[in-house]
Amino acid sequence: MGEKTVETSFKAPVVLLGLGAMGTALARAWLAAGHPLTVWNRTAARAEPLAAEGAAVAATVAEAVAAGRLVVVCLLDDDSVEQALDGVELAGKDLVNLVTSTPGRARARAAWAEARGARYLDGGIMAVPPMIGAPAAGAYVFYSGSGELFEEYREVLAVPAGARYVGADAGYAALHDVALLSGMYGMFAGIAHAFALVRGEAVRPGDLAPLLGSWLTAMAGSVERTAEQLESGDYMGGVVSNLAMQVAGKETLLRTAEEQGVSVELLTPYFRLMEHRLALGSGAEDLTGVVDLLRR
Template sequence: MSNTNKQNVTVIGLGRMGAALAAAFLDAGHPTTVFNRTPDKAGPLVARGARHAATVAEAVTASELVVVCVLDYPAVRALLEPVADALRGRVLVNLTSGSPEQAREEAAWAAGHGIGYLDGGIMTTPPGIGDSANMILYAGGPGLLQTHRPALEVLADPVDLGADAGLASLYDAGLLGLMWSMFGGWLHSTALTGADGVSAKDFTAVVVRSLGTMAWFMTTYAEQIDAGKYPGDDATLDVHVASIAHLLHAGEKRGIDARLPELHLEMMREAIEAGHGGDSYARIIEAFRPAPR
């Protein structure tokens, strides 16, 4: 593929994810420079056409767009602090996992050195890089994502969360929590149905179809949460408590661990005892929020 008019890109960090990022840039025809503390990891990418930088300074000066994906934020700073002057005027895209606070600190450091900064949250595993069906969340310098979208969109669909550099990490943390909760619920229900001989494959086919309805509920509940009002138009907490009793009974008869549904039941009962039995399930968000001071 011709790399005419393709932006030069540098990728620092060649673990499984970093190597996948560099490979996607190469596949899209971007002249790609790579650096890793262990030079041997660059070999397969160099064989595909990447340029191997011997030092971090050489890596960052090779491209206007510098993508870093390493173990953690202290590792990012250790690598880049010594070459801050060389990064001045360039754009740093940090796809390292961390906290919102770390992302904001890194953005402040970059701004202090005249470096454009985008923080990113990768919403897929390495095999999913290069597929536009997947997302990478970006937050940081206004206009930077739009300017560099032609290069970054080869990695995954770029989603702009705005100027607050901490939002990509914050969304990432929230989505991880959602993922584990959903997986936990799916595993519990799969164990329940499996106790009667239903295969995980057959049950999951129905689960996947139900996700559209769940998405509708979440969209509806999101509006209630933002408004701070929880009308029980679809089903009240009183109804949910009655329904979960059927789940617990079925699980008890089959010897299924009940800790997960019992947690939901406990939070619902607390809300009902506080006088909110007529509210929707969205009311449970108040159980997760910090107590008013």
């Protein structure tokens, strides 16, 4: 009888700097998947639970970085990255920066890393900590920068959350991240205004919520139409309610807010842009032209 062989799957080691709520969630996901993990945190006590779960704890950033080639950074902000890695040898390292930043700062950080001999990926996390390591939650991370680095570590990066590469320009992960978050806050503004209108009335927020949620979901289809119009340059394709009609209709929204004693400060900036676009003679268009007014 021949010898029985056991196939083992190599798990790439990961070095993780930063153990806040997000960093800790990332750490646990990699540990659960069997990746050797070395961690560092400025407050050492945060690392103790992870040490009990199998992580190696480094006393210094330099010690942590020396422990492996793939170094993932999840610190507070870009200044924290600069401070933590100041004077640390990065030559030959693969640096993945998951700190929320701007496109410009991400590009500068990429140049900074490359000047020190490291390959660089910038990341934008589209998730909150409880979503990390839970595939059904739909979490993902935008990555941009070194395509070779991303392809080499694609499977490792996809362990905590889906990995989406958006280009060699290191600023593109941050750009996509902020674009989506900006859309989210605009939606939150509308939600806040909607609930403010019914406060003090015999309308339960819990009764309004499913109606509002389903309406917003239905209206989300306009995102695709807006993209198509921007790409084609034809802002009148597929128009259902043109700009002139919507500018006229806004008066009902404003009067209702006045009757209900609700500020219109969340709505008026957008309405002003609509009026400006209408004044340019674009009444038959969709609302897409507002995008062009925002470009400075």
